Amino acid sequence: MNNMQKNEQHINKMMIAFYQRPYSSDSIEKIKRLLEEKRPEELLLLTIAERKKSSGTVDSYLGRKDVERLKHQYETDQEIRSTSYAEKILEISERKNITTNKLVKKGNIVEVIKKEMDDYQPDIIVLNHTDKSRFDKIISGCVEDELIERCNNNIIVV
Amino acid sequence: MGKTVNQNIKQRVKSKFTEKNKQKWIFILIAISLFTLISLLPNPEGLSTTGQHAIAVFAFTITLWITRPASFPMIFFFTAVLLVGTGVLTPENAFQGAGSSTIFFLLGAIILAFSLSKYNLDKRVALKFLKRFGSKPSTFLFGTVLISALLSMMMPAHGVVALLIPIILSILRAAKKEMIGTNFSKAILLSLAYGSSIGSMGTLLGGARNPLAISIYYQTTNEMVSFLDWFIAAIPIVLIMIGFVYLVLRFYYPLEQIDMDYLQNYLQKEVKKMGKISYGELKVVFFLILAFILWSLFGTIIGMATVAVFIAGLLGVSNTLNWEDVENKLPWGIIFLYAGAITLSFALSETGASSFIAQSLIQFVSVNPLLVIFVIVTLTIFLSEVMSNSAATATILPITLTIFTSLGLSAKTGMYVVALPSAFALMFIIGTPGSAMVYDTGFLKVKDFLKPGLTLNLIGIAIFMTLGLGWWKVIGLW
Numbered sequence: 001m002n003n004m005q006k007n008e009q010h011i012n013k014m015m016i017a018f019y020q021r022p023y024s025s026d027s028i029e030k031i032k033r034l035l036e037e038k039r040p041e042e043l044l045l046l047t048i049a050e051r052k053k054s055s056g057t058v059d060s061y062l063g064r065k066d067v068e069r070l071k072h073q074y075e076t077d078q079e080i081r082s083t084s085y086a087e088k089i090l091e092i093s094e095r096k097n098i099t100t101n102k103l104v105k106k107g108n109i110v111e112v113i114k115k116e117m118d119d120y121q122p123d124i125i126v127l128n129h130t131d132k133s134r135f136d137k138i139i140s141g142c143v144e145d146e147l148i149e150r151c152n153n154n155i156i157v158v
Numbered sequence: 159m160g161k162t163v164n165q166n167i168k169q170r171v172k173s174k175f176t177e178k179n180k181q182k183w184i185f186i187l188i189a190i191s192l193f194t195l196i197s198l199l200p201n202p203e204g205l206s207t208t209g210q211h212a213i214a215v216f217a218f219t220i221t222l223w224i225t226r227p228a229s230f231p232m233i234f235f236f237t238a239v240l241l242v243g244t245g246v247l248t249p250e251n252a253f254q255g256a257g258s259s260t261i262f263f264l265l266g267a268i269i270l271a272f273s274l275s276k277y278n279l280d281k282r283v284a285l286k287f288l289k290r291f292g293s294k295p296s297t298f299l300f301g302t303v304l305i306s307a308l309l310s311m312m313m314p315a316h317g318v319v320a321l322l323i324p325i326i327l328s329i330l331r332a333a334k335k336e337m338i339g340t341n342f343s344k345a346i347l348l349s350l351a352y353g354s355s356i357g358s359m360g361t362l363l364g365g366a367r368n369p370l371a372i373s374i375y376y377q378t379t380n381e382m383v384s385f386l387d388w389f390i391a392a393i394p395i396v397l398i399m400i401g402f403v404y405l406v407l408r409f410y411y412p413l414e415q416i417d418m419d420y421l422q423n424y425l426q427k428e429v430k431k432m433g434k435i436s437y438g439e440l441k442v443v444f445f446l447i448l449a450f451i452l453w454s455l456f457g458t459i460i461g462m463a464t465v466a467v468f469i470a471g472l473l474g475v476s477n478t479l480n481w482e483d484v485e486n487k488l489p490w491g492i493i494f495l496y497a498g499a500i501t502l503s504f505a506l507s508e509t510g511a512s513s514f515i516a517q518s519l520i521q522f523v524s525v526n527p528l529l530v531i532f533v534i535v536t537l538t539i540f541l542s543e544v545m546s547n548s549a550a551t552a553t554i555l556p557i558t559l560t561i562f563t564s565l566g567l568s569a570k571t572g573m574y575v576v577a578l579p580s581a582f583a584l585m586f587i588i589g590t591p592g593s594a595m596v597y598d599t600g601f602l603k604v605k606d607f608l609k610p611g612l613t614l615n616l617i618g619i620a621i622f623m624t625l626g627l628g629w630w631k632v633i634g635l636w
Binding site: 020021022050052057058059060061062063064065066069070073074077078080081132133135136139140 | 229230231314316317320323324327331336338339486487488489490491492495587588590591594595597598599600603604605
């Protein structure tokens with residue numbers, strides 16, 4: 001899951017994305033090590049609240065207003081949770097005196113990360129291993145897989 | 159360089175789109191091929207040409223209901239067109255499903271449910287109830303199963319899940335530790351989907367397939383089933399299954415020790431925020447009780463739909479609800495899904511296609527009534543897993559009623575052995591809207607539904623074959 005070439009030199013910009021699930025303690029340790037190794041000058045913590053696509057199973061049964069309310073509920077929940085996931089990394093980066101910016105976006109996770117990659121031009125992008133089964137990937141897709149397939153950037157999945 | 163990368167991405171997106179589209183068209187092609195093949199087969203003895211066409215449209219519709227290349231309501235349009243095009247039904251008959259009394263019963267019941275949510279009466283009941291059960295993780299789990307089931311006897315099951323999800327998400331967020339991946343979060347969210355599905359069996363309000371089943375039964379036998387009849391036949395199964403849902407969830411998801419103080423505080427705060435019961439809520443309680451009384455006393459005389467629209471009218475006249483409230487929230491998809499199901503089952507009965515299928519099936523299965531019931535219950539449960547449970551009811555019920563009548567069994571029992579098990583779509587996230595909704599929270603994975611869902615399906619079959627049949631014998635159904 002790692003398409004970054006081994007490179008111990010320090011880098012300019014790093015982006016860490018937060019979505020769906022929290023980074024495990026192992027993953028946080030890996031991020032910590034990565035920050036020590038790469039010593040980025042700038043770090044972007046990108047939090048994404050996912051906007052759910054329309055689902056035939058749900059949308060046929062609920063009225064327009066209720067569908068919107070439910071989607072808004074999912075989005076708000078994701079925003080609050082993902083923002084709290086970013087807090088731990090923020091603490092670490094502040095301790096290491098890395099200039100850190102926080103950004104909260106809403107929308108399709110892959111599209112949001114892709115757009116931020118293009119705008120921010122990070123040297124490395126860190127994504128969370130969401131540990132999805134093949135079934136789940138078929139049903140709801142996999143952010144990491146899709147980004148690795150679609151982008152030529154250095155992506156590390158921890 | 160940048161342009162090439164962009165072009166590459168566009169090409170990839172395009173190829174993905176085409177792949178999805180291709181799959182959709184393959185499903186449509188399979189449905190059309192089945193329709194053509196059955197239509198062109200030599201006409202078998204005992205089946206009219208229109209009956210054969212009805213079976214062809216039936217195969218076409220089932221294929222689309224399972225593969226879902228378009229949303230359920232859209233599929234109805236094709237079904238109606240084919241039924242008219244092949245001469246199975248006149249245009250008046252093909253579209254009458256959308257104006258049937260079942261649809262108006264549903265509309266009335268949905269409008270009544272809107273009034274509950276407009277005044278937050280449903281939320282008040284849920285919060286107060288959960289607060290009582292919030293002392294331990296295990297009691298809280300039992301509380302969520304129970305409240306999902308109880309509310310689903312008063313309003314549509316998916317509406318109950320949509321109501322409870324925000325409450326449960328707030329509770330999970332307020333916890334001191336991360337709840338994603340915990341057994342507690344999984345069990346609680348699954349309890350909403352499972353509890354509401356099980357509860358929806360209890361009355362005609364929880365699952366629209368229940369009035370649909372009554373309508374198909376009436377079409378076939380000219381006999382009415384009252385609100386109370388249904389409740390009496392279904393309630394023991396609902397109560398027993400509530401217990402099993404709780405036990406199965408505890409078995410597959412042993413609950414962690416969780417500090418429940420935060421949960422109690424949260425619920426306490428929310429209940430306090432709601433204040434005293436409002437005049438609007440009292441009005442809704444009055445209309446809800448009135449509806450239950452009228453359905454029970456006059457449902458079979460003036461029709462369930464008449465009572466439902468009368469109550470909906472009263473809600474409007476008393477300014478409890480206005481048309482804007484209804485317009486904004488009305489799920490048009492359901493109306494056309496059920497219209498399609500009613501039309502299809504009407505076409506199967508009218509053309510004699512359901513009797514033909516039933517007679518053909520009887521030749522293959524033994525005439526042992528218990529075996530026949532076992533096969534029908536199992537088939538209904540597993541068919542409901544892959545298609546809408548109303549679609550499963552509309553598909554299996556007309557055939558079942560004919561089989562039961564041919565075997566000299568009570569057709570009413572036939573109605574229950576299809577309508578009630580169709581609530582058991584518990585294994586897959588596509589089974590019910592409730593399951594899809596709890597999956598969308600991001601706390602559950604597809605596999606989390608499989609084992610408990612399958613176990614409950616098997617328990618359900620055993621319950622129907624023992625307690626169900628036993629109880630129906632006691633109340634004189636067969």
